[in-house]
Amino acid sequence: MKMTPKAVVIGSLLVLAAVVFVAVILPYADTNQTVPSEIFRSRVSEEAAGRLIYIQNGCVYCHSQSIRKVDWGLGADRIAQAGDYVEDHPILLGSARTGPDLSQAGGEHPDDWHIAHFINPRYTRPVSIMPAFEFLGMDRVATLTSYVQSLGLKAADRRMERQRFWKQEAIKAYEAGPEANVRWLNENVPQGWRDVPNPYPTTEAGLARGHVIYQNFCLGCHGPVGDGMGPAQPWIYPPPLNFTILKGREVSGGVLYYQIMNGITGTAMPYFKRELESQKIWEVGDYVAVYFINQSDANSEPRGIDAAWEP
Template identity: 35%
Template sequence: MKMTFPIIVIGGLIVFFAVVTVAVFVPGLIWNPEETTIAHPYTDQQARGREQFYSNGCNYCHTQYVREEDTGMGPVSQGGNYVYDDPMILGSERTGPDLSYIGRKRSETWEIDHLKDPRQYSPMSIMPSFEFLSDSELSDIAAYLFALGDRVAGERMILPPEQYAYESDPIEYPLVTVTQSDQGWQTWTDAGLQDGKEIYVDRCLTCHGCSGNGLGSYAQSLIITPADFKQEPFRSMPDDQWFWHVSEGVQGSVMPPWKDELTTEDRWKVIRYIQQIFARPSMRDPAEGDPSGDYADLTNPVELTVATLDEGKHIFTRECMVCHGDAGTGHGPYGDFLQPSPPDFSDGSYGTLQDPSYTDADYFWRISEGLPWSAMPVWKLRYSEEDRWKLVHYIRVIFTHTEERPDPPPQGQDFAFPEVYQAQALPDTVSFERGRVTFLQNCAHCHGLAGDGQGWDGQYLDPQPADFRQMAGMPMSQDAQAEHLAKVTFGIQDTAMPSWGEWLPEDARWEAIDYLMSAFMTGMPVTESVYGSGEIAANFVTLSEDNWTGEGHVIDTDRGAQVYATYCATCHGDGGQGDGPGTQGSASQGPAPYPADLPEAYIFWRVWDGVPSAIMPPFQWALPETDIWDVTVYLQNMVASPGSSTPTASQTPAATPVPDATATPTGGAQ
């Protein structure tokens, strides 16, 4: 047949209509998918809203279909989702978010306000305002959106995609027969947990931290703080979620897809370690036994010098202090909820200088390999043998006192601070109030809240923490400021005074120095009660003991007496008269005596928030709420019964500074 123009046109039209028939009309005639639970008939209002959605061009930017690769948008869309849609509004592109499952995720009022002013909720949005629509039209669109998808509120983590859904830990724990007490290592390694710990230390530690709270040494460098495994949703997160996130990483963060580097078994091992030690911990006896193999009978080959101790201190401050505390008493800022808790090096179990219970090998082995059934990292993966031996020297000399202190360096050869520090001075941005919190969290437990060197953690240290009262009346010269910055930054050689430059930002160091100089050199006396006219801050005025106990809490005044003896008596005195031993010779003098009419809400407020422009700190940053209630009721009883007194610190066991989940008390400057 000769290809004439009419034949070409007619032939083209036949092909065109054939394609349209096959691609458009035939599917519509034969399409009869099984209805899903997502599909639903529209009410009259929802149908009007759907028409408004379409006629205003919302589908140009918002799709309503989820593909297999669309992680986090919900289940993959099925044909049966659209049986009531004619025509289907699948959309054209995703300039805005997909709306397949938007129902119930936001209120109808939110949707209306967002349509009127999108930038009210998303400042960078390019969505136009639909304020020109009538109230009824806006309500119709909101009703349509409110009913889209599975209509489940999104108050949970993103569910894993199909290939990870319903996965569970495939590694079975081996069954063992109880035969001896030192089974810790055997059961730990048989369960694959040592392998998991080593993977964690090697791949995860720098971001998530050795206590699993997302505050590793690299965490501050990241836009998104790494996950805190001790909190929800991780404490109750199912296995498939764990495996998905470890395997694929987390979009929008630097969490990498570990499926590219770790085998399936290794991923499950590190997940198991994180779950057992951080997310779902329970107390187990490490039962580690004695050093064996290559660690048996080792002795420290590194010469003990003041410089060696200083190098060990820097490592301890940088890596160990967060759990063990800078005074070595196990009160580190990030040690909360670890099972078992970090040890207290001052408890006497390590022996004496003449009769040590632990050998060099004991310390080196534990530092190198960690402990079974604990979060103690495998530091051989991060530090050289020489560095680990320096840590052994530091712990034995400074904390357990089981090794002779080294000879001081010759006169003139002691440590000199870098010359640049000699020209430093307090910046204009320092804040006394922020410095007071920094001092409370990092210094008071050694130096004492009164600055008298009688903190609750530092009394066993040798040499003793510095008594800042001796600085009373000294000028706050620029040379003094520079000297304090250098001491706080580098620590003081041959003492437990930390090298805070390894941990605290410079502005925090300056603010602690500003507080120290203001409180203990020039003084911040408050010799009259600030109760004044009896006013209480609005956010505390409704506090009551009945509400607290009504929620199932218990008031323990014996515990309140312990808290008072540890944190309050040094300034307020045994009877609340402001004549505590820490006030003797203090530039800030003693606090005013307690008035007889203090209500419990006022007492709680001042313990919680502190007293402005005074050395009375805000204990919300150091004590859990239960301790503050206990000491509040104890104090109210004291005020109501003049002449009563509290046991002194020597009569009553010291209150253990166990912070709540939001508090971060740490070590102290010497």
């Protein structure tokens, strides 16, 4: 083959044109009439403005918006569909997960958690490596929050409704004073869990492990001494629970486990069942019970069959 200038330039342009037809134009014809999915709705203007802030600050480089079949983490219960993106302009699928996928982030937390988290992510998530966004100013942080709370669209709206409902309940309980607040918290734990003591014995090793979990997950809100005065506290209402008020208030190991596992919707207390497996939850619960409540039911009756691992 003789490679004349024409052969090189016209030839390669023709090849490119053919490929563009196959790899761009045909797929466009195939996908541009995608029907909106069942969770789809348009964004309101505040959410769209927040999306621009998301784009300007390159959030897409660390957060995908695309849940896969193999996923477990945040939002993993709804696998992405083409119809979720029909108004995304540009689409923000992302290519890396230095942080979690955000497709379904809306309504996972109440707004005040997000504000504290944007002011400094380490306030709510102590080992996060996300940048602080205090420089945006409170107005734009609020706008960005409204975008994040819309992620998941109609599914996010349902979650936000639950957040708003339980926030009112939680505020009512908090403002009724510590006694009433703890009673309300306990009453919302199923009786079976309230009756269960922490099945693990208190050991030095277990407390050390619980300490690490506490530092990585809890310290930002509940503070290093468990008095609810962590760095996130000024931004959060109702404020983080002060563990030192729980002594003698029927807070069993099971209650602690249940609240850590499921979280308290409406408050900044997230659920940790995606992040922490059973033993980790029991051990951080016992760490809180031993050091902050000063009252632990670890390894007390009812215990059932003797556990094989007991020292």
